[in-house]
Amino acid sequence: MKIRQLFDYDTWTYTYLLWDETTKEAAVIDSVLEKVDRDEQHIKELGLNVKYLLETHIHADHITGAGPLRKRMGGQLVVHKNSGSECADILAVDGDVFKLGDQEIHVLHTPGHTNNDITYQIEGAVFTGDTLMVRDCGRTDFQLGDNKAMYHSLTEILFKLPEDTMVFPAHDYKGFSQSTIGEEKQFNHRAGSNKSYEDFSTIMDNLNLPNPKRIDIAVPGNMKCGDLD
Amino acid sequence: MKIRQLFDYDTWTYTYLLWDETTKEAAVIDSVLEKVDRDEQHIKELGLNVKYLLETHIHADHITGAGPLRKRMGGQLVVHKNSGSECADILAVDGDVFKLGDQEIHVLHTPGHTNNDITYQIEGAVFTGDTLMVRDCGRTDFQLGDNKAMYHSLTEILFKLPEDTMVFPAHDYKGFSQSTIGEEKQFNHRAGSNKSYEDFSTIMDNLNLPNPKRIDIAVPGNMKCGDLD
Numbered sequence: 001m002k003i004r005q006l007f008d009y010d011t012w013t014y015t016y017l018l019w020d021e022t023t024k025e026a027a028v029i030d031s032v033l034e035k036v037d038r039d040e041q042h043i044k045e046l047g048l049n050v051k052y053l054l055e056t057h058i059h060a061d062h063i064t065g066a067g068p069l070r071k072r073m074g075g076q077l078v079v080h081k082n083s084g085s086e087c088a089d090i091l092a093v094d095g096d097v098f099k100l101g102d103q104e105i106h107v108l109h110t111p112g113h114t115n116n117d118i119t120y121q122i123e124g125a126v127f128t129g130d131t132l133m134v135r136d137c138g139r140t141d142f143q144l145g146d147n148k149a150m151y152h153s154l155t156e157i158l159f160k161l162p163e164d165t166m167v168f169p170a171h172d173y174k175g176f177s178q179s180t181i182g183e184e185k186q187f188n189h190r191a192g193s194n195k196s197y198e199d200f201s202t203i204m205d206n207l208n209l210p211n212p213k214r215i216d217i218a219v220p221g222n223m224k225c226g227d228l229d
Numbered sequence: 230m231k232i233r234q235l236f237d238y239d240t241w242t243y244t245y246l247l248w249d250e251t252t253k254e255a256a257v258i259d260s261v262l263e264k265v266d267r268d269e270q271h272i273k274e275l276g277l278n279v280k281y282l283l284e285t286h287i288h289a290d291h292i293t294g295a296g297p298l299r300k301r302m303g304g305q306l307v308v309h310k311n312s313g314s315e316c317a318d319i320l321a322v323d324g325d326v327f328k329l330g331d332q333e334i335h336v337l338h339t340p341g342h343t344n345n346d347i348t349y350q351i352e353g354a355v356f357t358g359d360t361l362m363v364r365d366c367g368r369t370d371f372q373l374g375d376n377k378a379m380y381h382s383l384t385e386i387l388f389k390l391p392e393d394t395m396v397f398p399a400h401d402y403k404g405f406s407q408s409t410i411g412e413e414k415q416f417n418h419r420a421g422s423n424k425s426y427e428d429f430s431t432i433m434d435n436l437n438l439p440n441p442k443r444i445d446i447a448v449p450g451n452m453k454c455g456d457l458d
Contacts, residue, residue, distance in 0.1 A: 007404035175236035
């Protein structure tokens, strides 16, 4: 599977293009509304056919470009069932598999940041959304976020994957682009080094972060798949 | 060879860590002064031994972190001979080879943005500095930049590499992280699609870009390898 990482400077969001080199069937993970023109042109230049528009969750910090990309380029839009989305083509659940040519994308339900987080797993790599980020994890204080669920997703699902699995997050704020499961098990500031649930929970309860600036616009916008009119 | 891409949001600079998985010998390409703490910690967590600090050129938009990293972590600092650097350990020229374990890093002299641009080539990938960027190339209007040299570097050196060679630039301003030689030959806005030298030169002569904000600080800072004491 070929992987191309794209970045939105305004919201620090990573978008990913995945494609099968033989069939050119492609998936777009977590597109950003303001970057739809860029992504469309790039997808055309690469000669790809969009089969899936995959969302890792209903984002609170930016509006997805998945709906507009679907209109322009086709493809089925995938969000986790718990989102309650009425604009997705597929409401995915843990264990679902999407195929690009002979290559498989597996759905792992990894809630904690929200109740609808998906990690998309391919051979050798996971796209972890806001669940696992480089040395970090998503906040748990809105959108049905939950410390217990996050700790379970990190330590019982993701950290159990092979250590050399590459980790591609939905955001980064320090200039990291990727990590590995082995690194995060050891060095993740919030859940690494066998931190207990109590220690993890204390960290998460004391982040004192302001609400995302665009949450009041982003969440309803994403419930419309980014199709705002 | 393992590759890790790091980003500096303030100057839109990509830093790269390269390492040989067996020996853990590593090279750092184009570090940024303000990111030395981040890079040092990351290198330590990855368990790497810095053997080389590779500069693609004397930058005009940021100050290198190579000197400070050398003090903290060791390694030989490499700049092209044309730079006239007095703080580098190795003044490299075209054809030089640096080894990390059994893996080789080849020096290609690809001037045009400056007179001292190096593309570092490993198996399957090139780190092209400000010579070739995604759909773009470096400006040629200061620091002994030269349209003819840039056109030659792009079309006669880089575009002659295998089309599936991955391209990792020193900067990006649109959220692209990498490309391939095949893509750039076809889609590069300035030199792709068999553009003539005349067309290329007209584009380059009409960019009308302001000088980099930090050029008066960055160039002398980089001539000191970032050791500003």
